[in-house]
Amino acid sequence: MSPRLLRVTALVPWLSRAAGGLFDAVRNLTLEMERQHRYLPSVIGFDDSKWEVDRPLWGNIQTQALPVRGPRAFGFAPGMAKALRQKDPDLLHVHGLWMYSSAAAIRWARKGRPYIVSPHGMLDPWALKNSRWKKGVCAALYENRHLRGAACLHALNETEARAIRAYGLRNPLCVIPNGVELPGERDVGYPKSNRYLLYLGRLHPKKGLPALIAAWSQIQRSAIEAEWHLNIAGWDQNGHRSELETLTKKLHVDATISFLGPQFGEAKARLFQEASAFILPSLSEGMPMTVLEAWSWQLPVVITPNCNLPEGAGAGAGIVTEPDVESIAVALRELISMSDAQLQSMGRKGRRLVEERFQWPCIVRQVTQVYDWVLGFGSQPACIVG
DSSP: SSSOOOOEEEEEEEESSTTTHHHHHHHHHHHHHHHHHEEEEEEEEETTTTTTHHHGGTTTTTTEEOBBBBBBTTBOTTHHHHHHHOOSSSSEEEESSSSHHHHHHHHHHSSSOOOEEEOTTSSSSHHHHTTHHHHHHHIIIIHHHHHHHHHHEEESSHHHHHHHHHOOSOOOOOEEOOBOOOOOOOOOOOOSEEEEEEEEEEEEGGHHHHHHHHHHHHHHHHHTTTTTTEEEEEEETTTTTHHHHHHHHHTTTTTTTEEOOOOOOOHHHHHHHOOEEEOOSSSSSSSSSHHHHHHHOOOOEEEEEGGGGHHHHHHTOOEOOSSSSSHHHHHHHHHTSHHHHHHHHHHHHHHHHHHHHHHHHHHHHHHHHHHHHHHHHSSSOEEEEE
């Protein structure tokens, strides 16, 4: 072990809620790392309109938000390379791909310094097809070099590990899941009326919401009889909310579906508290934080195989459905036909699964074992796969 506390810097696209689930994942990873006092963490990312609001959520972590020039999707922050030189960490941990942060990491590593890359699902087949031309240009200019130069790549699950290998990368690879903070025990008694099925996340085509709305139209009569209502919460991306609201009117389901907008902090906790079940009909995910959060709130979930959480079905904590309209409708019929006791039992199993496998202290211990190994202070950890 090194005689001093080593410095690790996390390089992230955005330091606020603008990063979606990546914000919570990196923030909680870093905060727990500070608590364990094995590494001295810091974070560098891009500035945005929500940064000042969310800055306190980083606690005492050293954070640096850099202004961006040009298209937000690329995130050109000319001060990032200089900030890395000044920070001079022993190890760099890059979260996410296809942005200027990858190019900055290459510049930082020119003297042979090691870095780790966590793609967070951005090498999955669906993700690669989305904005393919942009990613092709980025890959040729810098991203492929960035990925190939990593001392270790980090996959959230076995599915992502296979996608990373399918991309042609042969670097050392570790598999470590995301984690979640456990809320206090909730009252799991369900009211006899106003049961809420909750979706919470970005309003983006990859989340499968058009198929969910179409499936809801098929089961709406049964949902009304069973007193279920669908709440869709999250921030709009590229006008997708307008498309979804138009679809609800076209399919005559707008009376049983509510769009609640972005929800954070206490408002988000209240949504989980009031919900009876959670759904994520996604076409592509790394490891969705919102499903882990739903389980932590003792909610039964409806998810697709693309959520990469097969543990849920194995533990009896959720219903797995393909992301097409007919399959989702079948899953919804199964859900709304369940008794209170069945819903509560499924929710408790989800909570137990999180307690056993997805708590941050255990996850950070695995991450720091990888850091030790990369820096030459430890043996190869068990999470490294071939």
